[in-house]
Amino acid sequence: xxxxxxxxxxSLTEYLLRLGxxxxxxxxRLSEWCGHGPVLEEDIAMSNIALDLIGQARLLYTYAGTxxxxxxxxxDFAFKRDVTDWKNLLLAEQPNGDFAATMVRQFxxxxxxxxxxxxxxxxxxxxxxxxxxxxxxxxxxxxRHSGEWIIRMGDGTDESHRRVQRALDDHWIFVDExxxxxALDAAIVAAGIGPDLKSLRPAWDSMVDRVLAEATxxxxxxxxxxxxxxxxxxxEYLGFxxxxxxxxxxAYPGMEW
Amino acid sequence: MTVxxxxxxxxxxxxxxxLEEVPDPEVPALSIRDLGVVRDVRVAENGxxxxxxxxxxxxxxxxxxxxxxxxxxxxxxxxxxxxxxxxLAPAWTTDWISDEGKRKLRDYGIxxxxxxxxxxxxxxxxxxxxxxxxxxPHCGSAATEKVSEFGSTACKAQYRCMDCxxxxxxxxxx
Ligand SMILES: [Zn+2]
Numbered sequence: 001x002x003x004x005x006x007x008x009x010x011s012l013t014e015y016l017l018r019l020g021x022x023x024x025x026x027x028x029r030l031s032e033w034c035g036h037g038p039v040l041e042e043d044i045a046m047s048n049i050a051l052d053l054i055g056q057a058r059l060l061y062t063y064a065g066t067x068x069x070x071x072x073x074x075x076d077f078a079f080k081r082d083v084t085d086w087k088n089l090l091l092a093e094q095p096n097g098d099f100a101a102t103m104v105r106q107f108x109x110x111x112x113x114x115x116x117x118x119x120x121x122x123x124x125x126x127x128x129x130x131x132x133x134x135x136x137x138x139x140x141x142x143x144r145h146s147g148e149w150i151i152r153m154g155d156g157t158d159e160s161h162r163r164v165q166r167a168l169d170d171h172w173i174f175v176d177e178x179x180x181x182x183a184l185d186a187a188i189v190a191a192g193i194g195p196d197l198k199s200l201r202p203a204w205d206s207m208v209d210r211v212l213a214e215a216t217x218x219x220x221x222x223x224x225x226x227x228x229x230x231x232x233x234x235x236e237y238l239g240f241x242x243x244x245x246x247x248x249x250x251a252y253p254g255m256e257w
Numbered sequence: 258m259t260v261x262x263x264x265x266x267x268x269x270x271x272x273x274x275x276l277e278e279v280p281d282p283e284v285p286a287l288s289i290r291d292l293g294v295v296r297d298v299r300v301a302e303n304g305x306x307x308x309x310x311x312x313x314x315x316x317x318x319x320x321x322x323x324x325x326x327x328x329x330x331x332x333x334x335x336x337x338x339x340x341x342x343x344x345l346a347p348a349w350t351t352d353w354i355s356d357e358g359k360r361k362l363r364d365y366g367i368x369x370x371x372x373x374x375x376x377x378x379x380x381x382x383x384x385x386x387x388x389x390x391x392x393x394p395h396c397g398s399a400a401t402e403k404v405s406e407f408g409s410t411a412c413k414a415q416y417r418c419m420d421c422x423x424x425x426x427x428x429x430x431x
Contacts, residue, residue: 027316041405041415048407055316059345130346134315137348137431145406 007191013068014087015188016128017077018230020060021088024078025238026109027053028245029096038099045145049106052138059131079249083239084232091174093229093238097167100160103149104167110143111207112178115200124192147211154215165217172220177227178204268300272308272331279330282322283410284428286365289323293353296344305338306331311349314411314431350374351412351430362428368394368416370430391427393418403427 030050037043061074091109096102117139120132153160179201188194212219228234248255276290276298289295297309308327312320324341331339351370354362359369371389393401398420405415406429413426 041407044409045405045407048411051316051318051411052314053316055312055314059315126346130348134312134345134348137350138315141406141429141431 007187007193009067009069011184011187012125012193013064014184015194016060016064016067018087020057020064020077021086022092022109022229023053023060024057025086025088025241026092026106027051027057028241029092029094030102030106032096033102042099046102049142049145052135052142056131056135056138059134063127063131075249079246083234083242086234086238086242087230087232088234088238089174089177090226090229090235091171091177093235093241094171094174095237097170098163099149100153100163101167101170103146103153104164104171106142107146107150107211108171108175108178108208110139110146111204112200113139114143114207115203116195116197119195119200123194128193143207150211150217151215154212154217161216164215168212168217169220173222173224173226175222176225177229180227180230182230264302265300269298272298272300272306272336275330275334276327279323279326282319282326284362284365284367284412286361286367287354287358289327291355291358291361293355293358294323294349295327303338304336305340306336307340307342309342309344311344313349317411319410349431351428354428363394366394366425367413368392368425368427370428372430374430389430391416393421393423394425395423396421401425 027050030046030053033043033046034050035043037046057078058074061077064077065072065074089109091105094101094105114136117132117136121129121136123129123132150164153164155161179197181197185194185197189196209219226235273290273295276295277288279289281287281289281292284292292313294311294313295308296311297307299307301307310324310327327341328339352373352375354370362369368391371391388403390399391401391403392399393416395418398418400419401416402419403414404417404424407413408415408426412428412431414429415424416427417424
């Protein structure tokens, strides 16, 4: 297995946590819909997608623990880190809002994940490549699901069109962060472990534009992009997510069931 | 050398036969062997068994149950030294479900995967890909429609037959 040869363990661990955190937080958000979906089929769909994402996070965390070599496992990463230690994308932690907002958030990340995992499946790190190849099959289904909803709602009634356009406008400030890179990304690219995130943008743009056109929606502009998730600067929402996600382990440390 | 190899094969075949008796926890009509998740079986001369098992979906809750069921069945057959390695690559595909497995699915009322995941245009790979034509497992009618891409378990979608009007599940091609 090729691991951590051309890159130090700390950097690779950090990179894996960035990936895993976005999967877990988005999966947790979707799980909040369980029992509240607009129709039974969508309740089931969102729970299934949540399961895939949480499963992907588990694989990434488990591998991060192995690379780190300090004995931390998936539960340590999920339950025993505070807000500033989390490296997920800000988009993933945004509230569910209405169904249109959830589908817009999902679609923007699904399109990103398809490009990201396509590239990571060719990683020089064989374990990450295996996780990515498996995840790619799943996120491709997710994108198909969210993409169809964007089209159905955008090209639907005046009300659904208005809501999905509003959700797009509201979430667009978080889009640039998806493709933002820093020194860690540069090291990852240099080691052949992951792609230059900026290079994923043309394919992402092309897929998103195609769906928005079909959905009769207008691509928003933003002069005020937000970022900071990858370095631990989060919106106020993440703390509330963690207080829910981590409650049992915080109240009863080490509990098992 | 040849004799030893033959013994190896015989020992492995005995394990594969036992795996045929381990039902999938979520689709009990299928055996673990039919599902294609067991990728490798090795049996040492002292009876130590080493299996390579791959998960179906990343978040499939059945993965742990599958490993437990395998251990349980092998233990009851006297194999008390069993190691199970989880392998991720190559990723599991419904192309590995045996023909026998596909027949069992249909008999159980679940439409088996249509086509091969490895083929282009299986409908999965592209956002705008067409849905496959899924024949009704109850009456065989081709007049069916997709209700939802997701179903009661990660591996299934929900369909409806326009002729016999029965709902049914489709084992997604992945
Ligand atoms: Zn029918």
